[in-house]
Amino acid sequence: MIDPTTEPARGGGRPPAVSALLALLAPLTRPSADHTPLLAHVSRPWLRYLPYVFAVAAISSLLPSSINVLSSDYGLNAGLAAGLAVAQTVPLLLAVSRPLPAWWMIGGADLLTSLLILTTGRDTSSVWPWPATSLVGYLFLMLPLALREPRRTLVSVWLVTSATSLLLSAIAPGSRFGGDNTLLAAALSGAVLVLGGALRERAEAQRLLAEQEHISEAERERRTLLEERARIARELHDVVAHHMSVIAVQAASAPYRIPEVPAAAAEEFSAVAGTARESLAEMRRLLGVLRSEESAAEKAPQPGVGQLAQLVETVGRAGVPAELATPPELAGTLPPAVDLSVYRIVQEALANVVRHAPGAQTWVSLAVDDQGLKVTVVNSAPPARTESLEASAEGTGQGLVGMRERVRLLDGRLDTGPLPDGGFKVAAVLPLDTPGEKPA
Structure with missing residues (x-):
C-alpha cells in the first residue's frame, strides 16, 4: 500500500516548481524551423542584405567599445575582455537566420561577464549587473529574435532575462557600483520584444490576407467561368x-x-x-x-445578327458612337449557334466600351472568308475624363470570359488587346463548316 505522505507529486514525480521551470525553459530549446535570413523574401535584392549590414555595423561599433568598457571601467584583463566582447557581439551575425541559438551565446556571454566582474573586477562607478555595451548588444539581439520566434518563446526569453537580472542584483547590491540597471534591462528588452512581435504578427496577418485575397480572386474567376458556361x-x-x-x-x-x-x-x-x-x-x-x-x-427568343443594328443604335443612345458594317445577306443564313454567339460577342465588346471607354468611337464589322466568319469590334481612345456610363452597359457582366467560352465552344479563335493609339480591339474568327448552312 502506498503511503499518501510519500506519494510523488504530479508531473512525473517532479515538484510543481520544477515542472513550471521546465515548462518555462522548454520553448528556449526549440528554435524556429525557419532558418531563412530575415528579409530573404522581399522583392528588391538590395533589401535582403540589410540585416547583415546592420549586424556588421553593430559588431564594428560594439566590439571595440565593449573591450574598452570591460577593461577600463570594470578592471578585467584586456585579453579576457576581448574574448568576452567577441562572444557578446559576433553572434549577432548568426541572429539574422538563427536568433535563438544566438541568444544562448550572447546571453551566456553576458551572464559570464557579469559574474567575472563580480568576482575579479574592481569596484566601479559603472552600472550593474549589465555593462552598457552588453545591454545595447542584447537589445540588438531582441529584434531578430522577436521577428522569428513565436510568442511563447519571447515570453520565456523575457522572464529568464528579468529573473537573471534580479538574481544578480540581489547577489551584489548596487551600492558597490554606480547604479543598478536591472529594471531598465527588463523594461527595454520587454519593449523591443513586444515591438518586434507586433511587427512579425502584422506581417504574418498581411501575408495571410494576401493569400486569402488571391484564393478569393481565383474562386471569383472560377465562379464567373462556371456561371458563363451555364x-x-x-x-x-x-x-x-x-x-x-x-x-x-x-x-x-x-x-x-x-x-x-x-x-x-x-x-x-x-x-x-x-x-x-x-x-x-x-x-x-x-x-x-x-x-x-x-x-x-x-426565355425570350434568342437574338442574332439581325438584331445587331438595334444593338448598335442602343449603344449610340448611351453615348458611344458606333458604326456597323455587315453583309446584308448574312442575316438568317448562319448556323443558330454561330448566329447567337456573334450577337453575344458584339454585345459584350460594346458593353466593355461603355464601361471602360465611354464616348469612344467604335466600329463593328462582320465578314466571311475561307477561314470563317470574322467578327471585329474596335474602339478608339476614350475622350479625356468622361463620366462613367456603366449603368447603360447591356452585357452579361462576364466580359472577355464569356467571349472566350463562346469562341472555344465553336472551335474558333479570339484575339483581344489594347491598340497603340489607346483603343481596344476584339477580333473573333468563327468557323462555318456546318454542311448546308454556310452563307452564300
Missing part, C-alpha cells in the same frame, strides 16, 4: 431544342408524307420520333437545373 448552355438549349423538335415532327409525319412507306420503316420513324420527344423532355429538365432565379428573361 448561361451559354441555357441559351444553346433553344437552338438544340429547335433542331430536336424538327426531327420529332419530321419523323412522326414521314409515314403520312411519303407514300407506300413499309411497315418496318414506319415503325422506325415512330421510334425516332419517340426518342426525339424523350430527348426534348430530358433537355427541359436539364434547363430547369441550369436556370437560376435571375434568368427568367432568358
Whole structure:
C-alpha cells in the first residue's frame, strides 16, 4: 500500500516548481524551423542584405567599445575582455537566420561577464549587473529574435532575462557600483520584444490576407467561368431544342408524307420520333437545373445578327458612337449557334466600351472568308475624363470570359488587346463548316 505522505507529486514525480521551470525553459530549446535570413523574401535584392549590414555595423561599433568598457571601467584583463566582447557581439551575425541559438551565446556571454566582474573586477562607478555595451548588444539581439520566434518563446526569453537580472542584483547590491540597471534591462528588452512581435504578427496577418485575397480572386474567376458556361448552355438549349423538335415532327409525319412507306420503316420513324420527344423532355429538365432565379428573361427568343443594328443604335443612345458594317445577306443564313454567339460577342465588346471607354468611337464589322466568319469590334481612345456610363452597359457582366467560352465552344479563335493609339480591339474568327448552312 502506498503511503499518501510519500506519494510523488504530479508531473512525473517532479515538484510543481520544477515542472513550471521546465515548462518555462522548454520553448528556449526549440528554435524556429525557419532558418531563412530575415528579409530573404522581399522583392528588391538590395533589401535582403540589410540585416547583415546592420549586424556588421553593430559588431564594428560594439566590439571595440565593449573591450574598452570591460577593461577600463570594470578592471578585467584586456585579453579576457576581448574574448568576452567577441562572444557578446559576433553572434549577432548568426541572429539574422538563427536568433535563438544566438541568444544562448550572447546571453551566456553576458551572464559570464557579469559574474567575472563580480568576482575579479574592481569596484566601479559603472552600472550593474549589465555593462552598457552588453545591454545595447542584447537589445540588438531582441529584434531578430522577436521577428522569428513565436510568442511563447519571447515570453520565456523575457522572464529568464528579468529573473537573471534580479538574481544578480540581489547577489551584489548596487551600492558597490554606480547604479543598478536591472529594471531598465527588463523594461527595454520587454519593449523591443513586444515591438518586434507586433511587427512579425502584422506581417504574418498581411501575408495571410494576401493569400486569402488571391484564393478569393481565383474562386471569383472560377465562379464567373462556371456561371458563363451555364448561361451559354441555357441559351444553346433553344437552338438544340429547335433542331430536336424538327426531327420529332419530321419523323412522326414521314409515314403520312411519303407514300407506300413499309411497315418496318414506319415503325422506325415512330421510334425516332419517340426518342426525339424523350430527348426534348430530358433537355427541359436539364434547363430547369441550369436556370437560376435571375434568368427568367432568358426565355425570350434568342437574338442574332439581325438584331445587331438595334444593338448598335442602343449603344449610340448611351453615348458611344458606333458604326456597323455587315453583309446584308448574312442575316438568317448562319448556323443558330454561330448566329447567337456573334450577337453575344458584339454585345459584350460594346458593353466593355461603355464601361471602360465611354464616348469612344467604335466600329463593328462582320465578314466571311475561307477561314470563317470574322467578327471585329474596335474602339478608339476614350475622350479625356468622361463620366462613367456603366449603368447603360447591356452585357452579361462576364466580359472577355464569356467571349472566350463562346469562341472555344465553336472551335474558333479570339484575339483581344489594347491598340497603340489607346483603343481596344476584339477580333473573333468563327468557323462555318456546318454542311448546308454556310452563307452564300
